[in-house]
Amino acid sequence: MIEDETRVLSSVVASQLSVHAKYGGVVPELASREHLRAIVPVVREAMEKAGLRWGDLDAVAATYGPGLAGALLVGLTYAKAISFATGVPLIAVNHIEGHIHAVILEARQQGTPVELPALALIVSGGHTHLFEAREEGGYRLLGRTRDDAAGEAFDKVAKLLGFGYPGGPVIDKLAPLGDARAVPFTMSKMKGNALDFSFSGLKTAVLRWVESKDMTAEIAVRRALLREFPEPSVEQWLEVTLKRTLDLVASFQRTVVEELLRRAVAAADQVEGVHSLIVSGGVACNSGLRDAVNVHAVGIPVYFPSRALSTDNAVMIAAAAFPKFRRGEFADLGMGAEPSLELS
Ligand code: KG4
Numbered sequence: 001m002i003e004d005e006t007r008v009l010s011s012v013v014a015s016q017l018s019v020h021a022k023y024g025g026v027v028p029e030l031a032s033r034e035h036l037r038a039i040v041p042v043v044r045e046a047m048e049k050a051g052l053r054w055g056d057l058d059a060v061a062a063t064y065g066p067g068l069a070g071a072l073l074v075g076l077t078y079a080k081a082i083s084f085a086t087g088v089p090l091i092a093v094n095h096i097e098g099h100i101h102a103v104i105l106e107a108r109q110q111g112t113p114v115e116l117p118a119l120a121l122i123v124s125g126g127h128t129h130l131f132e133a134r135e136e137g138g139y140r141l142l143g144r145t146r147d148d149a150a151g152e153a154f155d156k157v158a159k160l161l162g163f164g165y166p167g168g169p170v171i172d173k174l175a176p177l178g179d180a181r182a183v184p185f186t187m188s189k190m191k192g193n194a195l196d197f198s199f200s201g202l203k204t205a206v207l208r209w210v211e212s213k214d215m216t217a218e219i220a221v222r223r224a225l226l227r228e229f230p231e232p233s234v235e236q237w238l239e240v241t242l243k244r245t246l247d248l249v250a251s252f253q254r255t256v257v258e259e260l261l262r263r264a265v266a267a268a269d270q271v272e273g274v275h276s277l278i279v280s281g282g283v284a285c286n287s288g289l290r291d292a293v294n295v296h297a298v299g300i301p302v303y304f305p306s307r308a309l310s311t312d313n314a315v316m317i318a319a320a321a322f323p324k325f326r327r328g329e330f331a332d333l334g335m336g337a338e339p340s341l342e343l344s
Pocket residue numbers: 123124125126127150151152154155166167168169172281282283284285286287310311312
């Protein structure tokens with residue numbers, strides 16, 4: 001629930017990580033089922049916390065893509081029902097624009113608004129995209145991953161090593177305990193757009209390294225730990241993790257961070273008159289990324305969201321909807337979800 005461009009009345013997030021954890025990744029069917037289960041109580045709680053009744057609403061916003069079709073449909077259909085029943089307009093928001101607006105909202109709240117044009121580096125489980133957010137409105141895609149998203153790389157490497165799902169948070173906690181220079185991963189040069197990313201080669205390099213070290217027993221012990229404790233503490237992980245593995249995750253994380261930073265710096269050089277860099281999406285939680293991507297490294301002010309607004313949440317959708325509300329940019333109740341929606 002959001003009241004104006006700075007005031008958040010309530011924020012409720014229903015996590016379904018524990019449902020997907022035992023499968024080592026998001027299972028689409030389970031995601032829709034969990035959305036269906038959560039949507040009514042979550043909206044009710046958000047309304048109660050904000051002290052609002054249906055009649056108090058001015059508009060209702062939902063994301064319509066990109067994402068998993070089933071999950072998108074649940075949110076969009078529910079928002080349409082609210083719109084239809086209460087008579088307030090529906091606002092359709094691009095999920096990626098939501099991640100960008102989470103940062104714009106918080107920067108405004110802190111009295112240091114993001115100056116446009118800005119670069120936006122969106123790094124999540126599904127995206128690794130670089131955009132220019134234009135002063136006159138709209139976005140221009142500058143680069144994107146050609147294969148895995150950065151978060152996906154964290155998740156796949158963690159799964160391979162027996163650290164469970166999601167992988168980002170565990171690797172983030174263990175990486176500082178290893179030697180980030182121990183494994184010299186080399187990233188191959190790509191032809192074409194210099195602002196594109198690729199993480200599948202790095203994932204394969206990790207796999208080759210693991211195979212060369214015969215880590216089967218160590219990984220099996222971690223998988224056994226996970227069966228007993230769904231969310232082990234760092235201390236518990238350390239009991240079943242050798243130094244070589246800490247070095248590996250540290251080196252992996254350093255390489256991902258360097259790749260992201262390199263493209264952000266290149267984009268800042270290429271886009272004339274760019275004033276700021278926005279970093280958002282689940283991987284924006286990463287401490288290594290937060291340390292490395294700063295005004296000194298990039299040459300322009302860098303804005304990260306709070307950790308709470310880095311991963312998916314409803315505040316970011318409301319924040320992206322607000323300017324559309326001002327402009328009277330409303331959606332038709334006949335609109336559908338768009339799993340492969342682009343940002344433009
Ligand atoms: O934005 P998000 O919540 O959902 C998507 O839209 O994908 O991002 C989830 C992704 C997962 O891949 C997760 O491993 C990653 O963000 N992630 C992290 C960290 N926290 C979450 N990656 C690296 N370091 C973290 N601390």
